[in-house]
Amino acid sequence: xxxxCAGDPDVGGVPVNRATAIGAMAVLLWxxxxxxxxWTGKVPPFQLVAMSFTVAFALALAKWIVRGxxxxxxxxxxxxxxxxxxxxxxxxxxxxxxxxxxxxxVEANLINYLWPVLIVVFSALLPGERLRWWHMAGxxxxxxGCILLVTDGGRIGFRPEFTLGYLAAMASALTWSGxxxxxxxxxxxxxxxxxxFCGAVAxxxxxxxxxxxxxxxxxxxxxxxxVLGLGLGPVGAAFFVWDVGMKHGDIRALGVFAYFAPLxxxxxxxxxxxxxxxxVVLAACGLIVGGAVLASLDMFVRNRKIAS
Numbered sequence: 263x264x265x266x267c268a269g270d271p272d273v274g275g276v277p278v279n280r281a282t283a284i285g286a287m288a289v290l291l292w293x294x295x296x297x298x299x300x301w302t303g304k305v306p307p308f309q310l311v312a313m314s315f316t317v318a319f320a321l322a323l324a325k326w327i328v329r330g331x332x333x334x335x336x337x338x339x340x341x342x343x344x345x346x347x348x349x350x351x352x353x354x355x356x357x358x359x360x361x362x363x364x365x366x367x368v369e370a371n372l373i374n375y376l377w378p379v380l381i382v383v384f385s386a387l388l389p390g391e392r393l394r395w396w397h398m399a400g401x402x403x404x405x406x407g408c409i410l411l412v413t414d415g416g417r418i419g420f421r422p423e424f425t426l427g428y429l430a431a432m433a434s435a436l437t438w439s440g441x442x443x444x445x446x447x448x449x450x451x452x453x454x455x456x457x458x459f460c461g462a463v464a465x466x467x468x469x470x471x472x473x474x475x476x477x478x479x480x481x482x483x484x485x486x487x488x489v490l491g492l493g494l495g496p497v498g499a500a501f502f503v504w505d506v507g508m509k510h511g512d513i514r515a516l517g518v519f520a521y522f523a524p525l526x527x528x529x530x531x532x533x534x535x536x537x538x539x540x541x542v543v544l545a546a547c548g549l550i551v552g553g554a555v556l557a558s559l560d561m562f563v564r565n566r567k568i569a570s
Contacts, residue, residue, distance in 0.1 A: 278512055285507010285516045291500035293526025297534060298496060301488035306475035307359045310489065312467035315351075315460045317493020318501065322457020336454050343451055347459035350441025351501065352466045357434035365427020368412055369420055373431035375408045375524065380439035381517030382557070388446055388513070397514045400557025404521030407549030411524050415542040442517075445508035453505045460501065518557035521550045 302310060326333055361370040382401040386393035409418075420428065471477070480486045492498075507516050525547060531537035 281506055282511035282515055284503050285511045286519050288500040288504035289519050289522050291495045292523040295496040296527040297530045298488050298492045303481050303485045304478050305480060306478060308467050308471035308475055311355050312464050312471055313489050314493040314497040315464035315467060317490060318498035319457055319461035319464055321498050336458055339451060348462045351459050352463045354434050354438040357430045357437055361427045361431035361434060365424035370427055370431045371412050373428055374434050377435040377439040378517045378520035379405050380435060381442050382514050384439055384443040385513040396556050396559050400518045400553040403549045403553030404518050407546040408521050408524050410542050410546040411528050442508050445505060449509040453502055456502050456505050515558045518554050525550050
């Protein structure tokens with residue numbers, strides 16, 4: 263660990279606030295995930311993973327070709343790096359889709375969205391990091407806002423017959439939070455390596471699709487463009503900028519910022535006529551924004567110290 267993220271203006275040579283801002287771009291991109299997914303028609307989940315991650319890999323490959331880089335330089339990492347990256351990206355999607363297959367979407371999404379809180383909690387296990395009361399308060403406020411959004415202010419009904427789905431959703435939350443926080447341990451691995459992880463996930467997604475699903479191709483140009491949009495944004499660039507944020511930014515702040523993803527998703531669906539505005543959305547907005555400000559007190563203090 264190069265230093266205390268909460269106290270140092272630089273971690274690994276990258277300014278903390280700048281890296282945090284870059285990582286927050288992933289949350290903005292993930293906010294468009296639901297909208298783009300609705301535009302892909304009836305393409306099955308694992309097929310969509312394979313197609314969108316192929317686009318993400320092609321995005322990285324194009325960069326390397328344009329810049330005249332040798333792809334082999336990005337492959338020279340030990341087995342632990344490959345297992346960590348591929349298991350994190352593919353494991354999260356595998357468990358999440360398994361959860362949706364075996365539990366109602368509302369409960370599965372709620373359990374899955376424990377990952378931002380878990381990021382905040384797990385960050386305390388990193389050397390030099392300290393968990394303050396305002397970090398947890400901000401994370402819990404964001405979770406409360408997420409609960410309002412996902413349930414539309416209604417009741418949550420967990421039933422024992424969906425235990426497998428609930429466990430899979432918990433596994434997806436643990437996988438993604440673990441991957442995100444442990445990225446700090448691999449801060450010496452260039453972010454470009456994520457492009458190769460995406461290529462491996464595309465292959466695994468294809469195998470999972472062939473094993474569990476029937477192939478359904480996009481029906482028209484609009485659906486193909488939606489798949490392309492997923493690969494370029496929420497399933498492409500998002501993972502690269504998140505990697506920068508997790509390795510060099512304020513992990514706790516980014517964990518709470520992640521609750522903006524379901525909020526942005528809901529607002530986009532409302533804007534495109536696929537959901538209705540309500541007081542619940544307004545209340546959720548207040549909780550998520552307030553929680554993000556509270557959890558980001560360290561950044562405001564750091565800015566004041568730098569200015570003085």
